[in-house]
Amino acid sequence: MHIPDGLLPASVCIGGYALTGGATWYSLRQINRRSNPTEDIPKAALLTAAFFVASSIHIPIPPASVHLVLNGLLGVVLGYYAFPAILIGLFFQAVMFGHGGLTTLGVNAAMMGIPALLSSYLFCLHHHFHRTKTSQSNRWVILFAFLAGAIGLGLSTLIFMSLIITTIPSGFDASTEQMALYGLTIAHFPLMILEGVFTAMLVLFLRKVKPELLRGES
């Protein structure tokens, strides 16, 4: 779900960079407010590398397989570091593998990073529903982790589809555009559920093994 170079008009690419600049500035401002902002940099960098690599794990869906985006999970684990992490991950994907692109880096980062930040806020809401670590609280954690994963991917998909359909330089008629948009969105719906389930399973695993990796769980 990366928009490659050459597909979008320059005005959209510049708009994407403006949005990404704003979101990066906001994230860095929140990070720099901490008492020791450098403390979490190695953690964020290594987890960025781990997410980058983990997104290559293929989930078998016979006869094919899919790989997950994990932007919701990034938000859940990294909080405000999620946006810089996505920006850096996408930069490496663009220059090393050609997934995405340099001109579309701003658009791609905003498309995946802003939903990641929203997922981070969404996951934090589970604290309002329970105060202790009980089996009851696990249900809330599972629910909010599922929502964070599914909504993270869902929002990104929606932005991706809208950008592709509205900016592609073509003479498509309105009904073709609408059909393509509906078709592609419906095709991504099962992937949203899969991403949500996978995120919930991973959050449960981390909660058992290394709860300090999850925001506010330590």
Add this chain to the structure above:
Amino acid sequence: MKLALDEYAHLKSWIHQWEAQHKLVGLIALIFAFALVEHWQLIPFMLLTTSLLYLTSRLPFSFWSERIRYPGLFLLGVVILLPFLSGTTVLWNWGILTVRQEGMVALFLIASRFLSIITVGLILFGTTPFLTTVRAMRSLGLPIVLADMLLLTYRYLFEVANSLTHMQRSMRLRGFQYQPRRRLSHLPDRQTLDRLASLAGTLLVRSYEQSERIYKAMRLRGYGYQKINTFVNTEVQPKGIRLWSMAGLVCVLLVALSFVVAEVLI
């Protein structure tokens, strides 16, 4: 994962000798000038400029072809239907297949822009050691948090990738394999998902524990205490090279500007 960015940064060409800061500004300007191209008349000039840059950079053809294959196929998958679905002027008709002029032009325009931008990006990052590129970015205003994260991520990316390969191999040796469900065989079963989630989770936990060790080692070496900026490039280039580098920047900026002007005038 063996696609290191700067494996050919040691070669000798004028682009390799070009000062990283000037190269970054010049080639990024050129990339954005290419992104602005909307008229098909500029396609040959764009491809010619890109080819000249790549040929004179002395980067091997395999470096380009290895990196262009996958994104090229992806882009083709996205735009291949344009000549059949987009536009009104019919160029060729065969049964239900109709090739339209506007779609064809759009296809060539997108493919050419894509090829040119990705190639110039490869020249930019393939001809300079990555540390030098990050230093140049830092001197142009990249925030220190991003610069540190960029370097650390690049440093440990291959290690984490190797770790995942080892874990996946271990899983297979211990008998892990995908078992299709009896019913709804096209859906992944819960056990498989659970194991793959544990695999990804273990990768995150290992990386987290490694990051704690790295942070302690970095602190012992003074990380976080230094007031001086370690990223500022203190290497002083000979005057001749600096002048030459500046001339290169002016030339590339003029080429980029000429694309923008031509785009406006056409």
